[in-house]
Amino acid sequence: MTESEHKKITRRSFLDWLIRGSFLFTFLAVAGTIASYVWPPKPSRMKAGGGERTMIGSTDEISLGKGKVFMYNNKPALVIHTNAGFSAISAVCTHLGCIVKWDESRQEIVCPCHGAFFDTRGNVLTGPAPGPLPTYKVTVKDDKIYVGET
């Protein structure tokens, strides 16, 4: 490397390239954002119903008369243990999307936000909910509770 070759980068050309670089950086940032937005997203896992079968716990965790909220297809769901066995119901209230709770003393599902009540099969008993809570298929195998179709 000789002395004259070092002088190739002057202050002016350095600033020139700095400006070009910042333009290029801005352009790439915007183009990258648009490209990642336009590229179709992965098929949704958030859609309700027909999700993968998920193991949500063992039978002795939820004794008779108790309920538990768990995540099914990335959405909260409720599994309850009644005389009829285990059943799984969406825990997203059909009114405004609050997470419903299992009321052990009343043996009913209650929404804490606006007082909607549902029976053990998700049907509306009273309150502002416009429709029933969707239910999911439950299978018990080897003392493990599974929710969803196989």
Added chain:
Amino acid sequence: MQNNKRSNLFTRIENWFKERIDVYEILDSFSSLTGFLYTELDKRLDIKDAIEKALKKPVPKHVNWMFCFGGITFLLFIVQIGTGILLALYYKPSPENAYESIQYIMNEVRLGWLIREVHAWSANLMILALFFHMLRVFFYGAYKSPRELNWIAGIFLMFITLTFGFTGYLLPWDQLSYWATTVGTEIAGGIPWMGKYILYVMRGGENITGTTLSRFYTLHVIVLPWVAAVFLGTHFLMIRRQGISGPL
């Protein structure tokens, strides 16, 4: 010594390219926009003088930062076009799908939340910038003769922008947009004598239904952008013709 080694590496990379393609000739003609405009395009279209005249038009001494609001409004309008086109790729204008498609944009599409929030924020800021622009024009007396027509074009642009906001507000199809549109159309319905007909046409019926959504969507993405483009064109042409208004 370390520096020297690195320089050698760069020289070798540079030479590798030089042997294969004439990098510098390409860089010289495309290195900057002006380089491209003034050489390659000018050879063919003879546009150098026109561009020079447009870009080097002197700005009067009295022009200060308050004269920026019109340009800011226009910049935000450009942002709205860009983000609006992107949102239209995923938005579905029907009562069954509208809300869900917005949830999809917000939760599933990569950076969808960003595009939607930029659209919403610049919509609000555009109206803010528009009113600051109007205040500047008003208090500088810039609306006076011979610029009355440009003030009127600006008033049309203000109403177009507000209609953009009003129609865009219904598109998420949630409670907020439903009731905002209910109230908004009822205000139009309060106009004496012809109000009820206006309300009927705006809603596409007695109530706010899928028809209303289709109407508002058509206005928002097809009608208003073109009307706005025409008025913006005349707005800017008149500024060029008449020049920036004088000092206080």
